[in-house]
Each structure stands twice: as C-alpha cells, then as structure tokens.
Amino acid sequence: MAIREDQNRFKDIIRGRIKENFKKYVTHGEMVGKRENDFVKIPVPSIDIPRFKYGAKQRGGVGQGQGQPGDPVDGQPSEEGAGEAGNQSGQHQIEVDISMDELADILGEELELPRIEPKGKPRQDALKNKYNGIAPVGPEGLRHFKNSYKRALRRYISSGTYTPDDPVIIPIRGDMRYRSFKVKNQPQANAVVIYMMDVSGSMGEEQKEIVRLESFWINTWLKKHYKGLETRFIIHDASAKEVDEKTFFSTSESGGTLISSAYKLCQQIVETDYPFNDWNIYPFHFSDGDNWSGEDTRLCMKLLREFFLPNVNMFGYGQVESKYGSGQFLKDLEREFPSEEQLVMSKIESRDKILDSIKDFLGKGK
Amino acid sequence: MANLTPELEKARVKILKIAESYGLDCFETIFELITYDQINQFAAYGGFPVRYPHWRFGMEYEQLSKSYEYGLSKIYEMVINTDPCYAYLMEGNRMVDQKLVMAHVYGHCDFFKNNQWFSPTNRKMMDAMANHATRIRRYIDRYGIETVENFIDSVLSLENLIDRYSPYIKKTTGKEEPERSKELSLLKVNRDYMDDYINPPDFVQFQREKKAQEAAKQAKFPSSPDRDILAFLMANAPLKNWQQDIISIIRDEAYYFAPQGMTKIMNEGWASYWHAKMMTQNIMNDSEVIDFADAHSGTMAMSPNGFNPYKVGIELFRDIEERWNKGQYGKEWNECDDIKAKNNWDRKLGQGRDKIFSVRRSYNDVTFIDEFLTEDFCIRNKMFVYKFNKRTGRYEVDTRDFPLIKKQLLFQLTNFGQPIIQVEDANFENRGELLLTHMYEGVEMQPDYMRETLKNLQMIWTRPVNLATVLDQQSKLIRFDGTEFKEFSLQEGPTPPAASSE
Numbered sequence: 001m002a003i004r005e006d007q008n009r010f011k012d013i014i015r016g017r018i019k020e021n022f023k024k025y026v027t028h029g030e031m032v033g034k035r036e037n038d039f040v041k042i043p044v045p046s047i048d049i050p051r052f053k054y055g056a057k058q059r060g061g062v063g064q065g066q067g068q069p070g071d072p073v074d075g076q077p078s079e080e081g082a083g084e085a086g087n088q089s090g091q092h093q094i095e096v097d098i099s100m101d102e103l104a105d106i107l108g109e110e111l112e113l114p115r116i117e118p119k120g121k122p123r124q125d126a127l128k129n130k131y132n133g134i135a136p137v138g139p140e141g142l143r144h145f146k147n148s149y150k151r152a153l154r155r156y157i158s159s160g161t162y163t164p165d166d167p168v169i170i171p172i173r174g175d176m177r178y179r180s181f182k183v184k185n186q187p188q189a190n191a192v193v194i195y196m197m198d199v200s201g202s203m204g205e206e207q208k209e210i211v212r213l214e215s216f217w218i219n220t221w222l223k224k225h226y227k228g229l230e231t232r233f234i235i236h237d238a239s240a241k242e243v244d245e246k247t248f249f250s251t252s253e254s255g256g257t258l259i260s261s262a263y264k265l266c267q268q269i270v271e272t273d274y275p276f277n278d279w280n281i282y283p284f285h286f287s288d289g290d291n292w293s294g295e296d297t298r299l300c301m302k303l304l305r306e307f308f309l310p311n312v313n314m315f316g317y318g319q320v321e322s323k324y325g326s327g328q329f330l331k332d333l334e335r336e337f338p339s340e341e342q343l344v345m346s347k348i349e350s351r352d353k354i355l356d357s358i359k360d361f362l363g364k365g366k
Numbered sequence: 367m368a369n370l371t372p373e374l375e376k377a378r379v380k381i382l383k384i385a386e387s388y389g390l391d392c393f394e395t396i397f398e399l400i401t402y403d404q405i406n407q408f409a410a411y412g413g414f415p416v417r418y419p420h421w422r423f424g425m426e427y428e429q430l431s432k433s434y435e436y437g438l439s440k441i442y443e444m445v446i447n448t449d450p451c452y453a454y455l456m457e458g459n460r461m462v463d464q465k466l467v468m469a470h471v472y473g474h475c476d477f478f479k480n481n482q483w484f485s486p487t488n489r490k491m492m493d494a495m496a497n498h499a500t501r502i503r504r505y506i507d508r509y510g511i512e513t514v515e516n517f518i519d520s521v522l523s524l525e526n527l528i529d530r531y532s533p534y535i536k537k538t539t540g541k542e543e544p545e546r547s548k549e550l551s552l553l554k555v556n557r558d559y560m561d562d563y564i565n566p567p568d569f570v571q572f573q574r575e576k577k578a579q580e581a582a583k584q585a586k587f588p589s590s591p592d593r594d595i596l597a598f599l600m601a602n603a604p605l606k607n608w609q610q611d612i613i614s615i616i617r618d619e620a621y622y623f624a625p626q627g628m629t630k631i632m633n634e635g636w637a638s639y640w641h642a643k644m645m646t647q648n649i650m651n652d653s654e655v656i657d658f659a660d661a662h663s664g665t666m667a668m669s670p671n672g673f674n675p676y677k678v679g680i681e682l683f684r685d686i687e688e689r690w691n692k693g694q695y696g697k698e699w700n701e702c703d704d705i706k707a708k709n710n711w712d713r714k715l716g717q718g719r720d721k722i723f724s725v726r727r728s729y730n731d732v733t734f735i736d737e738f739l740t741e742d743f744c745i746r747n748k749m750f751v752y753k754f755n756k757r758t759g760r761y762e763v764d765t766r767d768f769p770l771i772k773k774q775l776l777f778q779l780t781n782f783g784q785p786i787i788q789v790e791d792a793n794f795e796n797r798g799e800l801l802l803t804h805m806y807e808g809v810e811m812q813p814d815y816m817r818e819t820l821k822n823l824q825m826i827w828t829r830p831v832n833l834a835t836v837l838d839q840q841s842k843l844i845r846f847d848g849t850e851f852k853e854f855s856l857q858e859g860p861t862p863p864a865a866s867s868e
Contacts, residue, residue, distance in 0.1 A: 002416070003407040006424030013421055046425055049522050050818035052785050054809045060753040060764065062775050064668035064677070073752045073761040 013047065104224035107217060107358075114365030116225040129181045138178025147177040191226035191280035191313075193219065194269065196262040198287035199253045200237040207320040210348055211286045212249050214318060217358045218284065226280065232269060236262035238292070242269065256292045259285070259329065260299040267307050276311045283308060284316040284361075289327035297329065301336045309342045316361045321349045369399050374455070377465050377649075384648045385472040389723065390640065392475035393489075394450040397468065401457050405441050406430040408454060412623070413446040414495045418502035418615070419511075420518060442661075443467040447478040447626065449489035462654040466661055469644045473637030476726075481632070483625045483730045486533040491622050498615045505608045517609055520822040521616050526784050527595035528617060530624045591788040591803070596620070598789050603827050627782050628730045635679015636726050638665065642680065668747075673778075681747060682738055686725060687718035731779045739775065741768040777807070785811050790834070799845075800827045804835035811835060820846045 063073055107113070134147055152171040156162035162169075195215050197203070223229045233248035234240055240261040243251065266283055274281055291297050308315050319330045330345060337343050346360035347353075370378060378397060385392065400408070410426035411417040434440055442463060445453040453471040455464050478484050488494055506514045551573060552565045592598050596617040600610055626633065645658055666677045689695055693713030702708055725734070744766070751774045753764040765771075777783070786805040794801035800823070804811065816833070823846075824831045830847035834856060837844075841856040 002419065003410060003423060003427050005419060006410075006421055007427050008424065009419075009421040010424035010428060046429065047422070048815075049422070049519065049525075050815045050822070051523055051526055052787055052804070052819050053526075053812055053815055054783070054785060055812040060751060060761075060774065061778060062673050062749060062771055063752050063763075064673065064747055064749050066748065067750065067763040069750075069763050069765055071763045072758070073763060 010047075104220050107221060108224075113221065113359070113362050116222070116362075116365055128184045130184050131179050131181045133180040133182055134177050135180035136174075136177060138180060142179040144177045144179050148175050151175040151177065190228050190230075190278060191222060191282065192230040192232065192270075192274050193222060193282045193284065194232045194234065194266050195248065196234045196236065196240075196266060196283065196285040197248065198237070198257055198259070198262075198290070199235045199251050200255055200257045200290070201253070202257075202288050202290055202322055203252075203320070204322060206351075207288060207322050208249060208252075210320050210351060210354060211318070213351070213354050214286070214348070214357060214361075215284070217354070218282075218316075218361060221358075221362050222282065234262050234265055234269075236265075240265040257287070257290050258296050259287065259291050260296050260303065263300055263303045263308070267303065270311075281312040282314055282316070283312055284318065286318045286320060287329060288322040289319045289329040289331075291329050291332075297332050301332070304337070304343065309337075309340060312342060314361075314364070315343050317343065317345045318357060318361070319345070319347050321347070370397055370455075371399070373461070374399070374464060377461075378468055381465065381468045381472065381644065381649060384644050385469070385476070385640070388640070388644070389719075390472055390476040391480060392451065392472055393448075393479050395445075395453055395471060395475050396450050397453050397455055397471070399455050399457055402434055402440065403431070405444065405454055405456050406434060409441055409444055413444050413452075414492060416496045416499050418499040418518075419506065420515065422522070442665075443470055445471045445474045446492070447484060447487060447489070448492050449479075451475045451478065452492070460657060462650065462657045463661055465649050465654075466641055466645055466658060469641040469649060470637045473640035474633060476640075477629070477633050477636045480727055481625075481629060481730075482728055483534075483628055487622055487625055488618075494618065494622075498619070501611060501615065505612070509608065514608075514612070517612060518616070520825050521596075521613050523819050523822040524596060524599075524826075525616055525620050526782070527593070527787060528597075528620050528624070529593035530621075530628065530781065532594055533621060533624075587792050588789060591790050593786065593788045595787065595789050595802070598792075599826055602792060605826070609826075625730075628732075631675040631679040631682075631731045631779075632726065632729060632734050633679070634676045635681075635683050638676050638680040639683045639722075673775075678747070682734070682743065683722050683725075685740070685743055686738055687722050689718070690721035691716055691718035693717075732776060735772065735775050735779060739772055744768050744771050777809075785809075787833075794832055798829045800829065800831045802831070802833045804833065806836045810837060810839075813837060816844070817846070817851060820844065820851075824848055 067073070108115075134144060148171055149169065152169045152175040153162070155172075155175060156169055193215075195211075197208075197211055199208075219229070219231065231245070233243050233245055235243055235248060235251055235253075236258070237253045238256045238258045238261065242265065262285065270276075270281060270283075291300070304315065317330070317333060319327060321327070327347075330347060333343065333345055341364075344361055344364065346357040348357045374397075382392075382395075406427055408415060409430055410423045417423055430441070441456065442459070443453065443455075445451060451471075451474075453467075453475075455467055459467075502514065502518075552570065555561045555564050588598065596613055599605075600613045600617070605613070642662060645662075650658055666674065666680065668674050668677055691714075692711055693699070693715040694708075694711050699708075699711065702711075725738075729737070745768075749771050750766045751764045751770050752761050754760075755762045780786075786807075787802050788805065789800065790803045791801040793799075802823075816835070820831055820833060828848075830845060832846075833844045835842060835844065837853075843854040843856055845852045845854070
C-alpha cells in the first residue's frame with residue numbers, strides 16, 4: 001500500500017533521519033503531559049507545516065457549556081478553526097488520554113521491553129480478607145441494609161402490594177442479605193525504587209526535567225510488575241539527604257559533588273527498611289558525571305561492588321548531558337565494571353533520547 | 367464495486383427509498399465495506415483511494431491508526447463529494463451504526479448535489495487525484511524525492527493563500543482597457559478667449575492629477591490586489607514547468623476542498639438532521655434504540671472548548687424548521703415584545719420543511735450563522751466566547767453576550783478563520799520584490815509561523831519578499847531577502863481601510 005511509504009517517510013522525518021531542518025516543527029511536547037486522576041496524555045508526534053495563521057492565544061473562540069465569565073475553560077482549545085478544509089471524516093485528536101496501565105503496555109510494546117522476572121526469593125503471600133460478597137446468611141452485625149431493602153422492595157412490587165402513598169416495607173427472612181468475605185491469597189512481590197539525583201550547580205532545569213521524565217517512565221513500567229511499589233528520593237551535592245518527590249524535582253543547590261554521600265545514604269535506607277530477602281530493589285542514580293575527587297569515585301566503586309551489585313535487582317546509572325558536566329563518572333564506571341550484569345548505564349544526551357535510555361534501563365528484564 | 371452484504375444492501379435500498387420520500391435528491395451513492403485499516407488509509411488521503419506521495423498523509427494515517435488501536439476514536443463514516451458519490455462503511459460495526467451512517471451519508475450526498483457552493487467543484491475528482499498522483503510520481507522519478515518533496519512542502523505552506531470566492535465570480539475576460547490618450551480630458555473650447563472660463567486652472571489641475579493616478583495604477587502590477595496568491599505565483603514566479611505544475615495541483619486540490627470547509631456546520635447539521643429524523647421515524651427497530659441514542663449523543667456532545675459543528679448545525683436546522691412552521695419570523699415577530707405572546711406564537715404556517723430545503727440550497731456557514739443564529743438559540747445551547755487570559759495563563763469564559771458570540775463565530779468562519787492576505791505589488795520599491803498585505807482585523811498572526819512561511823514564499827519568488835502586517839500592536843513591514851529578516855515600522859496601518867468581511 002502506498003500509504004505505508006508515506007508512513008515510513010513520516011517516521012523517518014520524526015526520527016530525524018531525513019530533513020534535519022524539519023525537526024524543529026515536530027511537536028513532540030513531552031511524552032508525559034499531566035497526570036490527572038491516573039490518566040496521562042500522550043501527544044502523538046506531528047509535524048506542523050508553517051502557514052500564515054492567527055496566534056491561538058489572541059484568537060479565542062466559541063464554546064458551549066456551563067460556566068460564568070472568568071471561569072477557566074478546560075484543556076487547550078483545538079488548533080483547528082471551525083472551518084478547516086478537509087474531508088468529512090470523524091474527529092481525531094492529537095492528544096490521547098490513556099490510563100496508566102495501558103500506558104505501561106504501550107511503553108512495553110513500543111520499546112519491546114521484556115517482562116520483569118522478580119528475583120527468585122521467597123514470595124510474600126499475604127492472606128487478606130476481602131469483603132466483597134453477599135450471602136443469604138450471616139451475623140446480624142454484617143447485615144447489608146441496602147441489599148436487603150432492595151430485595152424486600154422488589155418482592156413487594158412484584159407481588160403488587162406496594163403502594164407509593166404508604167411505602168412501608170417489611171422484610172422477611174428471605175429478603176435478608178449479609179456481607180461475606182473471601183480469603184484472598186495475594187502474591188506479593190515488593191519492590192522499592194530509590195532515585196538519587198545530583199542537584200549541584202551543574203544540573204540545570206533541562207537536566208532535571210529529563211530526570212523527571214525518565215523516572216516517570218521507570219515508575220510506570222515497574223508499577224505494572226510490582227503492585228506494592230515504593231519510591232524513595234535522595235538528592236545530593238556534597239552531602240546527601242532524603243526528600244519527598246516534590247522537593248526532589250524542584251531543589252537546586254550549588255556547591256560540589258560527592259556521589260558517595262548519596263550511595264551511603266541509600267545503603268542506610270536499604271539496610272533499615274528493605275531487607276534484601278523480601279524486596280526487589282532498584283536504585284537509580286542520575287548525575288551529569290561530575291564527581292569531586294578520584295578518591296570519592298573509588299569509594300563509590302567500592303560501595304557498588306560490595307554492597308549494591310550483589311544485592312539489588314539492578315543499579316541504574318543515568319548520565320544527563322549538561323554544559324558543565326565532564327561526564328567522567330560514566331567512564332570510570334565503564335572501566336571498573338566492564339561486564340557487570342546488575343549495573344546498567346545509560347547516557348541521555350537530550351530529551352529526544354529519553355526513550356532510548358529507558359530501553360537501556362528496562363530492556364534487560366531485571 | 368459495491369460489496370455490501372445482502373443484509374446491508376437491503377437496508378441501503380430501504381434507506382434510499384425513505385430518503386427520497388422526504389425529498390432528498392442525491393447523486394448515485396456507492397457504498398463500500400472496508401476494514402478499519404483501509405478506512406484509516408482513505409481518511410488519511412482525505413477520502414480518496416489514491417493521492418500523490420507525501421509524508422503528511424503518512425502522519426495522518428499514523429495518528430488515525432494509533433488512536434484507533436488505543437481505542438480512542440474510530441471513524442464511522444466517510445463520504446466523498448463526487449458523482450457518483452463514494453461512501454465507506456467499516457467492517458464489523460454494528461448494524462444500527464451502519465444504518466445510521468447510510469442515512470447520514472445520504473444527507474451529505476443531497477447537500478453536495480444541491481448546495482450552490484458546491485456547484486463549481488469537480489465531480490470527477492477521483493480521477494483528477496489519481497492523475498495528480500501520477501504526475502507527481504513522474505517528477506519524483508525525474509528529479510528525485512528530496513527535491514520534489516521539499517518543493518511540495520514549501521507550496522503546502524502557502525496552500526491557504528487562495529481566493530475561496532473566485533470560483534463563484536464570473537470574470538469578464540479578454541477585454542483590454544482601451545489605451546488612454548496622453549492628453550488631458552478638458553472641455554472643448556472653440557474660442558480661445560473663453561478657455562480660462564470653461565477650463566479654469568483648478569479643473570485643469572484636477573484632471574492632471576487624475577491622469578497621473580491612473581498612470582500610476584497602470585504601472586502597478588498586479589493592477590488590483592489579488593488574493594489568489596498561488597495562481598499569482600504560478601503565473602509570475604520564475605518557476606520550472608514541473609514546479610508550476612505542482613503548484614497547480616496543490617491549488618486545484620485546495621479549491622476542491624474549500625466548499626467543504628465553507629459549509630462544515632451546514633453540511634454536518636443537514637446530514638445529522640436527516641439521520642436523526644430517518645432513524646427515529648422510519649429505520650430503527652426497538653432493539654436498536656439504545657445503541658442509536660448512544661452513537662447519536664456521542665456525535666452531538668458539546669465540549670466547553672470545542673465548537674461542535676454537528677450539534678450547532680442540527681440544532682439550527684431544527685430551530686429554523688420550527689420557526690417557519692410556527693411563523694416566528696418577519697416584521698411582526700421581530701417587533702413583538704410580549705414574551706408570553708412570543709412563547710405561544712404559532713401561526714400554523716407549516717413552512718418549516720420547505721424553508722430548510724431552500725436554506726440548504728443557497729447558504730454557506732457565514733450567511734447561515736449570520737441570518738439564523740438567534741439570541742434565544744445561544745442561550746438554549748449555552749454558548750459563550752472564551753479568550754486567553756494573559757494574567758492567569760489559561761483560557762477563560764469571556765462573555766455570553768449574544769452580539770459578541772455571533773461576531774466571534776463569524777470571524778472564525780470568514781476565510782476559515784485564517785488571516786486574509788493579498789498580493790499587493792510584484793515590483794515593490796521598483797526592485798522586483800513581492801509585497802503582501804495582511805488585512806488586519808484585530809488579531810495578529812503567530813510570528814514564528816509567519817517567518818517560516820515567508821521563507822517558503824521567498825524560496826519560490828526568489829527575490830526578497832515583504833509582508834505588511836501588525837505585530838505587537840504596531841504596523842510593521844517584515845522583509846525576508848533569503849538570508850535574514852528585517853522589520854520596518856510603518857507610519858500608518860498597512861491595510862487600506864479595514865477589509866470588509868467577505
């Protein structure tokens with residue numbers, strides 16, 4: 001089919017293989033827009049051909065619905081005016097709403113990610129009582145009022161004795177319903193992701209945005225495989241501290257960088273909260289590759305070799321390209337651990353390379 | 367060609383009969399049953415089975431298939447304005463959907479055939495598109511895909527610079543203006559001594575100036591501003607034959623699609639009006655009511671920030687029908703200010719059906735909204751105008767004031783809500799530069815898009831190009847000479863007196 005040629009041509013342009021100058025029109029946006037009630041928007045890449053057109057912000061438009069003057073209109077108005085020339089086909093949106101679970105599936109499919117095999121450790125099977133059933137017998141304390149009433153009402157109506165003017169319902173024994181529970185065997189694979197990030201002066205806004213996007217995708221994927229996924233966040237410059245998610249992405253410090261400080265803190269957290277035998281552990285460290293001294297780097301290597309690598313599922317190191325970073329740390333790691341399975345390293349040059357890097361991290365099915 | 371199942375064919379025959387009994391008058395319509403993948407492909411091609419090779423069709427296809435695969439949208443119907451009409455049904459849709467689509471399609475076909483704005487369109491466009499594809503493929507073989515595609519990209523960026531009304535204007539052709547004599551047209555004088563009285567000096571002066579103005583006008587090219595910029599470039603830019611041909615292809619296709627844009631609200635409203643009427647009164651059986659209601663309400667859904675042409679169209683047609691049935695129009699109605707009388711106004715005229723048929727014949731969206739959008743209607747449909755609020759950084763409901771809603775709607779519909787731009791002078795500053803003017807109507811153009819478009823224009827014109835417009839509330843002249851942009855501020859507005867809306 002001829003359309004396949006056009007499609008391939010388009011994909012090639014998106015990937016920048018042809019027409020480098022065209023890439024600037026590619027409205028990638030970010031892969032993750034908002035996270036509203038567990039729905040995210042994935043913009044499908046598209047190329048805008050430049051035209052003489054009105055600035056969207058100046059234009060405004062006509063809408064329909066509730067609201068007083070001054071109330072916000074949800075979402076972005078569609079770019080197309082009411083009369084865009086075109087076919088009579090149905091509408092298609094560029095932004096698509098999608099649930100997190102589907103998103104993980106799509107991600108896995110697009111990047112051909114293998115399923116993660118939880119480590120071969122004794123599984124924690126939690127027995128749980130779930131009150132999700134209804135039974136005709138049971139203790140009065142668990143009587144399901146609404147259900148019983150409904151059945152009685154039904155009986156009245158079907159026998160024709162119900163009068164709306166005198167709506168008295170008297171239940172009999174057979175109408176009664178009780179809550180009942182089922183014992184559920186919940187196989188649990190527990191996992192924790194510990195994100196560490198260098199927030200020293202050399203990491204700029206763009207670099208942090210990249211880390212934010214990466215961590216979002218990693219979480220999405222891991223959540224699909226581990227129901228009880230926990231996340232912890234550590235920021236560091238010359239010293240490390242644990243923070244919440246919001247702080248993690250908004251903090252900017254200046255000053256030097258001691259990577260080992262973060263690794264030490266991470267070790268501490270793991271040792272106190274996440275015993276190896278019960279937990280699948282995923283530390284990720286993002287930095288621009290600068291470390292203060294060779295001595296500190298050696299300390300890091302030692303921690304990695306002795307503590308992390310033997311015990312964690314995977315240790316991810318993502319190096320974000322920045323103007324100031326030397327990128328030395330990645331080279332050191334590569335030299336020190338040339339063929340270590342548990343250590344996955346990835347270099348993220350720009351926003352466009354995020355997906356490639358996620359594939360690096362998650363492509364091994366660890 | 368038609369490959370309908372016996373069941374569908376039976377339904378089609380029945381629906382056609384019902385449509386005709388209501389007075390719909392369609393071209394012969396050929397339905398084809400195709401898979402979702404084919405329908406995505408055809409939709410990407412604007413409804414046609416064959417188009418010239420270009421990545422943007424691939425992009426459309428990619429987006430359509432993605433959103434179909436993710437279960438976000440699917441295309442119910444597609445119909446092409448040709449004679450015979452071609453329409454597509456998707457394999458695997460429910461029977462009730464197929465019936466709905468067929469009823470809807472017959473509404474479109476009737477509209478295509480009878481609305482006067484479609485009268486100049488090429489009804490054999492299927493062949494023309496295939497022909498275009500062959501020509502462009504030939505150029506690709508000869509000059510290479512990069513060269514041809516780059517040129518197409520540039521022309522597409524100017525695709526909207528056509529004069530949508532030109533197909534409806536009969537041009538007087540061939541009449542050259544008679545060569546004017548060089549002499550001033552003064553009154554004839556027999557007696558020399560009377561000269562100063564018959565042709566006083568200020569009259570002579572006036573004639574002299576008039577002459578000079580005419581001469582200046584003649585020297586100017588084009589003699590009057592032209593909105594069909596693509597045609598102008600075709601005729602006057604230094605182009606190779608194949609480039610000229612590509613512009614003509616893209617221009618033809620733009621003109622073909624233009625009436626569909628000009629009548630979007632009416633066309634969809636008309637088709638929806640008929641599918642609803644026929645489904646509810648004649649076609650559906652009891653078991654299909656819920657599914658129909660579901661599908662119908664899905665198409666009619668209003669969203670706060672998107673204006674749904676289906677909804678507004680169908681409601682307006684129903685409103686017109688009711689008003690003309692009850693005689694709620696004319697001087698007496700307009701001047702009545704008794705609310706109670708107005709509410710119970712019913713002259714039992716029964717002219718509604720005739721009226722909507724005549725409306726579908728002669729109106730387009732602009733005239734449709736201008737004449738039939740009423741304050742009552744806006745209130746009932748909860749319409750409002752939204753604007754971008756710079757302070758809060760979001761779009762907000764601005765007003766529910768009827769004149770403003772109407773004004774905004776008309777503005778959006780005029781020229782498809784795109785800036786009106788015309789070519790003013792092809793020998794600007796006597797240097798062979800091109801001068802375009804933007805007929806500024808209170809909304810500025812998006813600057814980055816404007817610059818990129820100018821680059822494409824310059825590529826085709828080869829000499830520097832100029833655009834007179836308004837940027838940051840100042841009249842400016844933007845000039846691109848092939849390497850850099852320059853901005854000059856203009857003393858007065860670049861436009862001659864504000865453009866009257868079309």
